[in-house]
Amino acid sequence: MKLATWNVNSITARLPLVTKWLTEAQPDVLCLQEIKCTDDRFPANEFAALGYESTVFGQRTYNGVAILSHAKCRDVQRGFPDDGAEAQARLLAGTIDGVRIVNVYIPNGQAVGTDKYAFKLDWMRRLREFFDAHYQTSQQVLLCGDFNVAPEDRDVWDPGKFVGATHVTPAERDAVTQLEKWGTEDVFRHFYGDADGLFSYWDYRAGDFHEHRGMRIDLVLATTPLAARARWAVVDRNARKGKQPSDHAPVITDFDERS
């Protein structure tokens, strides 16, 4: 099973690029974040024409997550179980080919000390509690998406430029560590050792992409039984080039078929 995660920064603006990419990359599953549209405006017909079923948890203007899959997506869950009707659309879970997939768009946090930063940390704490309450580490569980956290200093282009900034604070990194301590492994990092420069996001501004000023904030965490099936993982930087790209590139992981 070939699975990709991609923050597309509006599925409407990115539709030509995403359809072209699907045709070429042929993933079995594509987890999308920041679709920035309601369910009724999601281009499910265009993806169905390419052989993909759409499972959508949308929202007007901001946020929104979706899962495209060749196979049926079962037991779909939208948001945390205790979310109210006003909750932001940031979590979408479903079971595909025997793998429980949890697709998240973790809050950005804006700036350290703001309400949005506190909301981010609280949201990540709730995510860990959600795993405690609903899943077991013996199951094939995959947590992927835009974490808006760079796990280590080697995951940003210049740690010196991030002093006092979000995405790198000990509290944010600890929240990711808590998700790993629950019983998951950073599948992408596993294939690259201590290498740096493995970015998945580059700011649109100041030519950051072409100057290699990026961050690795799009992660794929898997339980041990699922991580054991991982064959390879890559960032498709080509999808960040060209006309009207997202500011994120797709992160692809390939898993062996179940024995």
Next chain:
DNA sequence: ATGGTAGAGCATCTA
């Protein structure tokens, strides 16, 4: 020059 660009939706807000 506390800068720069992109998207939603139409004034800013978010990233």
